[in-house]
Amino acid sequence: MSLLDPSRAQRYMEIALEEAAEAALRGEVPVGAIVVDGASGEILAADGNRTEELRDATAHAEMLVLREAAKIHGGGRLLGCDLYVTLEPCAMCAAAISFARIRRLYFGAIDAKGGAVESGPRFFDQPTCHHRPETYGGIDEIRASTMLREFFQVRR
């Protein structure tokens, strides 16, 4: 299997997209994420954005799955684990992904307004970033971005 097996990456992104769709049903900005054990393929955590429900500005999908997966994995560091998220991570989540030592990051749509991987501060390219996951963007990006656009069209 190549590092980026398209069918495998898309299967996992499909699950992240389902989490994003469930977030939208809860009235949350539709972003979903999962953490996968790279060796076994087991999904350690899956969740969507819950900033409104938890009234917590830090409750992005990535933060929730990193913390949940760390509980299962038995430690703060998720060595050998991969994170799939439907939207380019922001600076908070990119730094958390780095601290957790995620092996590979797969994301869907680019977030030119708030992203921090290919946009804005490009956190993983900074000298202050001490662990850089392999990063693959644009996975199922049209579905992820369409879901976000439709969500905001209804509300704005």
Add this chain to the structure above:
Amino acid sequence: MSLLDPSRAQRYMEIALEEAAEAALRGEVPVGAIVVDGASGEILAADGNRTEELRDATAHAEMLVLREAAKIHGGGRLLGCDLYVTLEPCAMCAAAISFARIRRLYFGAIDAKGGAVESGPRFFDQPTCHHRPETYGGIDEIRASTMLREFFQVRR
């Protein structure tokens, strides 16, 4: 009172330094933080780094006090609140501070290796940052940096 009343800022930083000292006693990297309601002066949350104890790479002092203060304040956004932290925030915490709409950020020592305010990605200066707190660095920085240096001298 000026925006930066040195005696007031130092009194609050003193409390953050006490949290940092308690973190060191728990074997955690000594960083402490508090959130203060800017109008009443009330301390809404005070805590130190707990990444080891919670086995959670995201459990930086700033993240813990932002989440705790949000519960008390009744929402994810801490409008009119100020955050004091003994070390320059990293990108994760800087972004969380921005999302929480913290009014003023006071920090102690510069973190050239991992900071994201005056170092590295300078998150608040990025076009992808949509709320910039007023920022005052270097408050009691010698005490904060001495505490960190002594902690690492014993361990490395």
